[in-house]
Amino acid sequence: MISLSRKARRLAPLLVALFVVWLSGCSIGSHPDKTLTIATVFPQSGANAAIGRSMQDAVDLAAKQSAPLPNGFKLTVAHTDEAAGSRDADVARLLGDHHVMAIVGPMNSDSAATLVPMIEHSGVATISPSATLPGLTQAAAATAEGLDFSQLHPQGSAVAFFRLAATDDVIGKAVADVAVGSTQSNGLGAQSVFIVDDGTPSAKAMTAAFALELKAKQGSVAGQKSLVTGAQDNTQSIVSAIVDADPSIVFFAGDTAAGAELRATLSLTGAPQLVVLAAGPIANDPTWSATVGVTPAAGYTSALLPHPDLSTMTGAKTFATAFQAAYPNDTALPQSALAYDAAMDEITAISTALKGANGKPITRGAVLGLVTSTKYPGVTGTLAFSATGDNTAPLGFALYSCDTKGAWTYKAAIPLG
C-alpha cells in the first residue's frame, strides 16, 4: 500500500502536469501540421452542464468566425469536462499538448484553485469568464481563504490566469444591498437574513462580505449554516434552523446543486414562499427548476448573476443572433457572451502572433504576452487585465427572479458596489 501525506497527494496532479509540460517542452514551437488549439474547461455534466454547454458553444462560435488563421494555420477547439472526475488529468493532457495555445475557463472557482498552478507553470494564457474567488489573483485574500499563493503563482512565472468577473467580496456586498434594498429599487426589503453557504472558499468569501454589508445597512443575521451537498440530514437540519429563525429571506452562496437542494427542501418542508436570494450561476440558469426537481418548488428564488444581462450589453445582440443561428437548441447566456469574448481575445492574440511570425511557428509565450498587454474590444466591453490577472473594468451585475413555473425574469441591472 503506497502511503503519502495529504499535501503530497494534493500535489500529485500538479507534479504530473509539470512532468507533462516538461516532456512537451521539446516540441513547443514545432507544429508542422499547422494546427493550433484553444481549449475550454467548462462543465459538461452535473448541475451546471447547460451553462457549460452554452459557454462551450460560444467558444466554438468564436473559432468558426475566426477561421482561417493567418499563414494557413488551422484552429481547433478542444473541450474538457470541468465536472468530470478526470478533470485534472484531462487539463494536464491539454497542457502537455503543444498545439494548445490558450484556454477559456474554468467556470468555477474551486476548479480554478486546483488548475491555476498547472496553468501558471505551463504558461498557457487562460481566461476564466466566471471564477470569482478573490485569492485566485490576490495574495492577501488567498491567505485568508486557505490558499497557498506561492503555489498558485510561482515566483518567476508570468501571470497566465486571467478572469473577467468581479470577485466574491464585491458580489457579496452588492447582493446584500439587494437584500435590504427597498422593493421600489428592486431590493427585497429584508430585515433579517439567514445565511447559508456550500462550504467552498468562494461561498465563504461571499457570505463574509454579505454579512458585513448587511450589518452596515442595519440588517440582521438570523442565523448562518454550511450545507453539505447530498447529506439529507444536514439540509433538513438547516431548514429546521431556518424555520425556527423565521427570517425575512434566506441568502445562499454556493453552487447550483447545493442551492437546488436547499430550495427543494425548504419548499417541500412547507416554506415554499420563503424567498431564497442567491448569487452566482443559479441566476437565470435554464435548468434551475429541473435541478430543484419540482418545478413549483423552484419559485420564490431571486439571484444575482455576477455579469450583466445580455440585453444590456451593447454588442451582445449580434453575438446572441449568431449564437442562436448556430446552436438553436442551446440558450445564449451572459456567461456565453463572456466566454465568447475570452475566446476572441485569445484568438486575436494567436492571429497577431502568427502575423508577426511570418509563417514560422508561434510560442505560447508570444500568445500570453499579447493577451496580457492588449486591450480587446469585445461584445461585453473592453477586456484588459491588471498585473495580477483581474479584469481592469469588471462588469456590473444582473438580478433575476424565478417564478413557480420555473421561468426566470430579468429584474434589473445592479451596479458594482
Next chain:
Amino acid sequence: MGRIGWAPIDSTRHARGSRTLTVVFALLCAPIVLASCGGVAKSPVGKAAVVVTTTTTQASNMFDPSVGAPLPNNRIVAAYGIVGGGPPNGPASTLDSLAAFLPQLQQLGQQYAALDPIHPVKLGIDLVVNVLQPCGDFPKWCASWVDDQTMQAYIDYCQQHNLLLFFDVQLGTEPVSDAVTNHLATYLTKYPFTELALDTEFHFPNTPDGYAKAQGYPCCLGWMNASEINWAINDLAQISVQNRVPRKVLIVHQWNPAVLPDKDGVKLNPNVSIVLQSDGFGGYDNKLGDYQVFVQQDLLEYGGYKLFYDYCPGSCLAYDIDANGNAQVQSPQDVLNLFPQPLFVSYQ
C-alpha cells in the same frame, strides 16, 4: 384549549393483546505522457482528439425508499377516528362513518391540492387502533388493541379506496417496541400504504410509577421519551429498506410541552419521514400558538395540524372555535397560512 382522545371502546372489538487514488492516477498517467512525447506532432488536439471522460454510474439495483414515499412530495389529508368510537372521536371511527365522510375528505384534498401546486394530496385515515383503558379492566398495559378482523377490514377499505392508513397508538404502559413488534410489524411490512402514529400523552413508562400514573389518567398526563420514538424511527427505516416498501411516515402527536420531555433527542433518519403534529382543539389563536411553539420553533422534520369538527352541538367538548366564538374549523387556506405549511392535516 384541550384535547380528548380517550374514549371507552366496545370491548368486543378489542383483544388484549481511497486514500491512494491520486498516486495511482499519477502513475497511470506517466505512460500516457511518455507515449505522447515523440518529438513530432502526431495528431492535433481537436474535438475528436480529446477523450472526455465522464464518471458513469453503474446500473444499480439499490432500493431507494424515497420512490413512492408519501412525504415530502405530497400533503396527507386524513380523517381521524378511534375504532369503535362515536362521532366525537372522528369520522374514521367506523367504516360506515368513514364511507359517509369520504366525499368530504376528497373535496378537502382537492382544495389543498389546488392551493399548493408543490404538494399533490394523498388521502388517508389516522386510526386509533390501541387505546388507553382502565387498568382494572386491562391490567397488563392499561390499553387495548383492536382485533385482527377489524384491523383487516380497515386495511381492505384503505386498499380499495387508495387511502394511507396510520396505525395510531396510545399504548398505556406498553413499550413502543413491544407494540410495533407484536401487533403492527406484520401489517407495516406487508402493506406499503400503512404508517405509524404515536399519541404521546397516553403513553407511560413500563414501571410501577408509570403504571400508577396510567391508572390515574387523566389526573396524570402521559409522555414519551426520545428513546422510544427513536426506536420506532429505526424500526420503520428497517421495515422500509428490508422489505422494499416506500419510506414510512411516523406521526408524533404533541399538544403539551410535557408530553415530549426530551424532544431534542429525537434523531432523524433519511429513511423515515417524521411529522410533529400539533394536536389540540379550541380557539384559533391558541391552536396557532401551539403550532408555532411545537412545530415552527422546534421543527423535527415536517409539520402536522389537526382540526376538530363539532359533531354534536351543545354536547361535544372538543371542537375548534373561530374568532367569533362559533364552532368552526379553519379553511384549507387558513391551514396553509401556517409556517411551515403542514404536510399532514387530519380532521376529527
